[in-house]
Amino acid sequence: MDHTITIQCTAVEMSFKKKKALHNVTFAAKSGSIVGLLGPNGAGKSTLMRILIGILEPTAGTVEVLGRKPGVETLGQLSFLPDRGHLPNWLTADQWLGYAAGIYPDWDIALEREWVRKQEVDRSTSIGTMSRGQEARLQLLTCLSRRTKLVILDEPFTGVDLLSRERISSAIAEETADGDRTFLIATHDIREMESMFDRIILIGDGTIKGVYDTEKLRDDGRSVESCYREVFA
Amino acid sequence: MIHCFQYLVYGLYPYTSDKEGPVNDSMPPDMIWRIDDFQIDPSRPLYEQFVEQIRAMIAKGQLAPGTRLPSVRETAASLRVNPTTIMKTYQELERLSLLVTYRGQGTFVTNEEAAISRSRRDLARTAVARLEELAQSIGMTLEQFIALAKEEE
Numbered sequence: 001m002d003h004t005i006t007i008q009c010t011a012v013e014m015s016f017k018k019k020k021a022l023h024n025v026t027f028a029a030k031s032g033s034i035v036g037l038l039g040p041n042g043a044g045k046s047t048l049m050r051i052l053i054g055i056l057e058p059t060a061g062t063v064e065v066l067g068r069k070p071g072v073e074t075l076g077q078l079s080f081l082p083d084r085g086h087l088p089n090w091l092t093a094d095q096w097l098g099y100a101a102g103i104y105p106d107w108d109i110a111l112e113r114e115w116v117r118k119q120e121v122d123r124s125t126s127i128g129t130m131s132r133g134q135e136a137r138l139q140l141l142t143c144l145s146r147r148t149k150l151v152i153l154d155e156p157f158t159g160v161d162l163l164s165r166e167r168i169s170s171a172i173a174e175e176t177a178d179g180d181r182t183f184l185i186a187t188h189d190i191r192e193m194e195s196m197f198d199r200i201i202l203i204g205d206g207t208i209k210g211v212y213d214t215e216k217l218r219d220d221g222r223s224v225e226s227c228y229r230e231v232f233a
Numbered sequence: 234m235i236h237c238f239q240y241l242v243y244g245l246y247p248y249t250s251d252k253e254g255p256v257n258d259s260m261p262p263d264m265i266w267r268i269d270d271f272q273i274d275p276s277r278p279l280y281e282q283f284v285e286q287i288r289a290m291i292a293k294g295q296l297a298p299g300t301r302l303p304s305v306r307e308t309a310a311s312l313r314v315n316p317t318t319i320m321k322t323y324q325e326l327e328r329l330s331l332l333v334t335y336r337g338q339g340t341f342v343t344n345e346e347a348a349i350s351r352s353r354r355d356l357a358r359t360a361v362a363r364l365e366e367l368a369q370s371i372g373m374t375l376e377q378f379i380a381l382a383k384e385e386e
Contacts, residue, residue: 034315170310177306177316194275195314215278215318223275 005064006031006150006182007052012061014047014206021047022206025061031149032179033198034172037186038228044206045186046083049154052184053080066150076105079143083154083186086135089128093121093138097145106147115141119167133164140168144175150182151175157189165192172196194224202231262303262339264296266311279314283322284329291331291342292353300342302332 007029014022022044029035037045050056051063054070065074087096097116101107116123119137127135136156143151153172157165169192175181187193194214202209209231217227271286273279290296302308305323309316323340326332330348334340343349361375368378 166313169313173313173316174306174310177309179316192313195273195279195312195318198315198317215280218276218278221276226276 004031005029006066007035007184008062008064009048009052010062012048012051012063013059014044014051014056015059020206022051022058025203025206025208027201027208027211029182029184029199031182032176034176034183034185034196036190036193036197036200036224037184037203038188038190038200038224039203039209040232043203045203046154047206048203049080049152049184049186052152053078077148078150078152079146079148081139081143081151081153081156084158085139087127087138087142089126092124092126093130094123096127096138097123097142100142100145104146108145108147111147112141112145115144115171118171131161132159133161136160137164137167140171144171149180150184153183153185153187155186155188157187157192165189169193169196190225190228197224200224200227202228204232262307263301265303266308268312271312279318280321280325283314283318284325287322287326288329288331288352289356291349292356296342298342298344298349302340302342304339 005028007027009028010026012022012025014020025044025048037048039045047056051058052065052070054065054072054075063070066077068074088099091099093116097112101109101112119141121134121138121141125134127138130138136159140153140156143153156168160168172183172185173196176183185193185197197214199211199213201211210227212227214224217224222230270290271283273282287296302323303311305316305319308314308319312319323332323334327334327340329352330345331343331352332340333343364378365375368375371378373381
C-alpha cells in the first residue's frame with residue numbers, strides 16, 4: 001500500500017441500467033491534501049463519492065481508499081458529509097453529539113469540545129429549529145470530531161450563509177495543518193475554496209475533464225476559477 | 234554581559250518580559266492575521282504574494298521587529314488558505330532572514346537591522362524597476378520620467 005496516496009481511482013465506470021453515470025474516471029488524492037471535486041450539477045460527483053465511501057459498487061475499474069477496496073472497514077475510517085443530508089431534527093445538538101460519540105468508536109471528546117467552541121454551536125438548540133448554516137456547522141463538526149484520516153464533504157456550503165461558510169473553510173484549513181487529514185470536497189463555491197485546494201478534479205458528464213495542481217495553475221498565470229470556466233464554458 | 238544583552242533582546246518580545254523561562258507554543262501570538270491584511274490575486278502563486286506582502290509590512294515597520302507571529306495552523310485558519318502555502322511563506326521569509334523560528338517558542342520578525350534594511354532596499358529596487366519599465370514603455374528614461382512628473386503645468 002502506498003501511504004502517500006489516500007484515494008486512487010483507475011478507469012472507474014458506473015452505469016445505472018442503460019444510463020452511464022461515470023466513464024473512465026482516473027485520479028489520485030495525496031495524503032494530507034485538500035482536493036476539490038468540481039463540476040456542474042449532474043456531473044457525477046455524488047455518484048463518485050458514494051463509490052468512494054463504499055455504498056455503491058462501480059460497474060468496472062478499481063478504487064482504493066486508505067489502501068483498500070471501499071467497504072465496511074474503510075467506511076469506519078472516514079467521515080462523510082452527504083449532500084442535503086439532515087441530522088435528526090427531534091434532537092438537540094447536545095443529544096446528537098452524545099449519540100454520535102456513542103456510535104463512532106473513534107470519537108474524540110476533546111476535539112468535539114474544541115470544534116463546538118470554534119464553530120459556536122449552542123448545545124441546547126434543537127436541530128429542528130437551527131438555520132441551515134447552524135446545521136451545516138454541526139454536521140461538519142460531527143465529521144471533524146472523529147479521528148478519521150479522510151473527510152469527504154459533498155456540497156458543505158449549499159444554502160449556508162457567508163459567515164458560516166467562512167467558519168467551515170477555516171476549520172478545514174486548520175484541520176489539514178498537521179498533515180494527517182485528507183479532504184475531498186465537492187463544491188460550487190469556488191471563490192470561497194480556491195486558495196484552499198492543493199488539487200482540483202474537474203468532472204463533467206461523468207468523465208474527468210482535467211486534474212490540476214492549483215499552485216501549478218497559478219504558476220502559469222491561471223486561477224482555479226478561470227480554469228473551471230475554460231473547461232466548462 | 235552577554236546575558237544582559239540577551240535579556241534586552243527578550244525584553245522586546247511582549248508577553249515574555251514579565252515571565253520567567255522560555256515561552257511555549259501555547260502562548261498567544263502578538264497579533265493575528267486578518268484576511269484584509271492581504272490583497273491576493275488568485276491567478277498568481279499564493280505563497281509568492283504572501284512573501285511579498287509580509288516583506289513589505291516588515292520593511293515599512295508595520296510589523297515591528299520581534300513581533301511573534303501566529304503559527305502556520307492559526308494563520309491557515311484565519312486566512313482560509315492551504316496550510317502548505319503558509320508553511321512555504323514562512324520558510325521563504327526565514328530564508329530571507331526576515332523571520333526567525335525558535336523551537337518551542339514560535340516564529341518572530343527578526344531583530345536584525347541588516348536584514349530589515351536589505352528588505353527595504355529590495356522593496357525600493359522592485360518599485361523603481363517597475364517605474365523604469367513604465368517609463369521605457371513610453372520611450373523615456375527613469376530620470377526623464379521623474380522630471381516629467383515634477384513638471385509644472
